[in-house]
Amino acid sequence: MNTFIDTSFFTNPVSEYLQWLKCKSTYQLKNWGKHLRIGYLSTITNCNFGNYNIIGSHCVVSNTTLGNYSYINSYSYILWATIGKYCSIGPNVKIAPGKHPSSVFVSTHPITFNPQGNFLKNFLKESKFKNFEQVTLGNDIWIGANSIIIDGITIANGAIVAANSVVVKDVGPYEIVGGNPAKLIKKRFNEEQIEYLNELEWWNKDENWLQANISKFWNIEELIDLEIILE
Ligand SMILES: CC(C)(COP(=O)(O)OP(=O)(O)OC[C@H]1O[C@@H](n2cnc3c(N)ncnc32)[C@H](O)[C@@H]1OP(=O)(O)O)[C@@H](O)C(=O)NCCC(=O)NCCS
Numbered sequence: 025m026n027t028f029i030d031t032s033f034f035t036n037p038v039s040e041y042l043q044w045l046k047c048k049s050t051y052q053l054k055n056w057g058k059h060l061r062i063g064y065l066s067t068i069t070n071c072n073f074g075n076y077n078i079i080g081s082h083c084v085v086s087n088t089t090l091g092n093y094s095y096i097n098s099y100s101y102i103l104w105a106t107i108g109k110y111c112s113i114g115p116n117v118k119i120a121p122g123k124h125p126s127s128v129f130v131s132t133h134p135i136t137f138n139p140q141g142n143f144l145k146n147f148l149k150e151s152k153f154k155n156f157e158q159v160t161l162g163n164d165i166w167i168g169a170n171s172i173i174i175d176g177i178t179i180a181n182g183a184i185v186a187a188n189s190v191v192v193k194d195v196g197p198y199e200i201v202g203g204n205p206a207k208l209i210k211k212r213f214n215e216e217q218i219e220y221l222n223e224l225e226w227w228n229k230d231e232n233w234l235q236a237n238i239s240k241f242w243n244i245e246e247l248i249d250l251e252i253i254l255e
Pocket of ligand 1: 113170189
């Protein structure tokens with residue numbers, strides 16, 4: 025549907041503030057007891073939250089699920105994502121920002137394949153191309169500042185995306201990737217340690233377990249020793 029009303033005439037700091045207040049209070053009330061925090065002027069649409077999620081200021085987050093303790097730093101733009109527990113999303117990160125066709129289709133302009141959008145003229149009634157594909161992030165993932173995760177990517181548990189990277193291929197468990205396009209820099213741990221952490225799934229342990237074992241998180245070898253003792 026074309027929009028012929030130029031809504032920017034009505035947008036101003038007060039209207040933006042009121043819209044944010046409505047969004048923040050709706051989501052925080054809906055998630056009462058989960059301790060959700062939504063930062064200043066962030067827009068949230070169609071999202072599901074876990075416990076203790078924090079969204080920084082000026083973010084746009086839509087069609088996204090966040091696991092317990094995961095947070096998104098300011099100015100990030102997350103459109104379609106399933107994000108596990110204990111993930112740290114840096115500032116100005118873009119996840120699943122949308123895509124246009126790069127082959128077969130004659131043009132990359134959405135007006136040639138998609139009726140939606142804010143164009144003042146439409147040639148189509150139905151969409152011929154899927155603009156978004158879900159990104160899936162495992163648990164305990166750190167996405168560095170200014171990175172872009174292209175639509176459809178899967179990033180496995182424990183991975184790190186270095187600052188300013190563009191991730192165009194799936195990332196394996198505990199890999200550090202970086203650059204544009206992002207390439208494997210190194211792995212965080214050796215294969216046995218990675219297998220151990222993936223089996224341990226510490227991110228699924230309860231708060232009491234984490235509280236009791238928090239000091240073992242400062243050295244992977246101590247955590248492994250601890251689990252051997254417990255067995
Ligand atoms: C990747 C990162 C975590 C460093 O990890 P590290 O284990 O300390 O790795 P090192 O600094 O030893 O770097 C290892 C290699 O990666 C390269 N590298 C580091 N950061 C990189 C980046 N952003 N892009 C591309 N390559 C990078 C280094 O040049 C080095 O290459 P070399 O082996 O050829 O010399 C860090 O550089 C980074 O990007 N941090 C994100 C910071 C951030 O965004 N903070 C926001 C707050 S959430």
